[in-house]
Amino acid sequence: MNPFQILITFFILILLVIIYRSRLILIERFIFMCILLGGIYFVFSPQSAQKMADLLGIGRGVDLVFYLFIIFSLFYFASISAKMRQLDRILTKIVRADAVENPICGKELPSKK
């Protein structure tokens, strides 16, 4: 076991704890934890990544891991963006309802409503 493997494993384990204790829904937590455990597995057994890469016709094991990382990141970016837009819409609705419910009359406006 080389120092790099220990370091990476240490960080992944911290992430695992964070994910495990997070407020994500069960399925999300499960997917994240699988990915992290997969990461630890690849760190300790680079040959298995290589074997899988050969199976898929990709040059090196590192490339395979890298491609998976890109695909996962893009997917996650898209889902976060969607979530943010959804929050944005909700926030707008709340702020708007508050503004419409509480009109303020300026000076000398004949009373009406």
Add this chain to the structure above:
Amino acid sequence: MRAKKINENVWVVIPAYNEAGSIGDVLDQFMNEDYSVLVVDDCSKDNTTDIILNYPVILLKHSINLGQGAALQTGFEYILNRTDAKYIISFDSDGQHNIKDIPTLLAPLKTGDYDVTLGSRFLMPESVKGMPFSKKIILKLGVLYTLITTRLKLTDTHNGLRGFSRGTLKHINITQNRMAHASEILDQIAHYKLRYCEVPVTIQYTEYSKKKGQSIFNSLNILWDLFFGRNY
């Protein structure tokens, strides 16, 4: 200051954000006119709100800053739900619009032949005179973009001065909180096949409005909003 009853048929919606330098002048214009005025303060950090409250207007206040599109939509919803307005005008708060153009916007609506009137500075040669060249290019790109995406043949697509009939406003639902709402309104005009026309309006390019206006970089932001606003 005014004894006569305010005309509740025509409502003017003015979205404002940090416009302490101009909002007073804008509202001064309305003092001797017969329009109901609704100002939507988009959580200004300067004393815009205090200035507005010195005028006989109705003020709606966003508790956080959402953007001009959101402020307009807030104004529209108030007018549809709380007033009997027949015609609604959107008017910018940075002092570039002239109140004298409002009757020009209202005239086609009052005939019943049109649902929406859009102000165009390019139909009035004097309006374009003081315009910086870079601004002209950006606006023309906006025209081209609109032609491609909505097939609407317009001369000015990013003019804040517009008129709507009440029935039309029910179709308009601005979800683009920031500046992309101008294109969104046009999209909806095309989508609901609303009857529209452009009318010539003046634009005053004061130093203040030039400073507050949209820069080239912001046009890129608007494009970004449009693309990513649609995809998700």
